[in-house]
Amino acid sequence: MVALSQSPPSAERLRAVDGFLAEAWVEQVAYDARLRDLGVQVRFDRGVAHLTGEAVDAGQLRLVRELVGRLAGVYGVWGRVGVAGRAPVVVDLGCGGTKQYPGNLGLDIFPAPGVDAVADLSGSLPLADDSVDVLFAVHILEHLIDFLPLVDECHRVLRPGGVLHVMSPWWGHVNAVADPTHVRLLDVQTIKGICLQRPPGSPRWYPLHAGCDGASIFADLTPLAPDADPPSPTHLARFFS
Secondary structure, X not given: OOOOOOOOOOHHHHHHHHHHHHHHHHHHHHHOXXXXXXXXXXXXXXXXXXXXXXXXXXXXXXXXXXXXHOOOOOOEEEEEEEEOOEOOOEEEEOOOOOOOOOOOEEEEOOOOOOOOEXXXXXOOOOOOOOOEEEEEEEOOHHHOOOOHXXXXXXXXXXXXXXXXXXXXXXXXXXXXXXXXXXXXXXXXXXXXXXXXXXXOOOOEEEEEEEEEOOOEEEEEEEEEOOOOOOOOHHHHXXXXX
């Protein structure tokens, strides 16, 4: 967890870190036989890894996500990757006029260019069960008094192995309180609570990645089946205190 006194990295430092991460990934690919002939491209932007291209199967995509996420300085692992010839279904929640990747389905409460369907994110999502590969909730949760129903809806619509990408202002940064439409304050420990401190019978999540850059928190979550093993203490120790 980031200390309250820590300032977010400067744009110059973030560019330098992105350069380091790109070099580290090239070396990883060169020395790891599992990544030979990889069809997934990895780009780094302000500490967020962006995965595009195509994986031969779901296992290869999981491997790439895991290995990229282990690199020091990565805050989140986002992506739009096809698997075995099938294009992914990717949805931007509360996208406004800006989508994370062209071709994503955009949902928002207000109609705007780029919004494909108007939907109240505090209610049910107009999406079928197990129909989505990737969901983006970028600067959304802080606008909802109770965001857990939306998180539960994300669990419902994601396919097994799907990923929910969260980005929100960190509570210790001025951005969290400067916008009067923000009604919730979040921390990386909030993500821990979503994954581990829900009542019995609530949808369960496995944290693939979580972090904070001093201004924003990031989390990549995948649904857990009701009978699946919980994340191990060693895995949780990577992200949570």
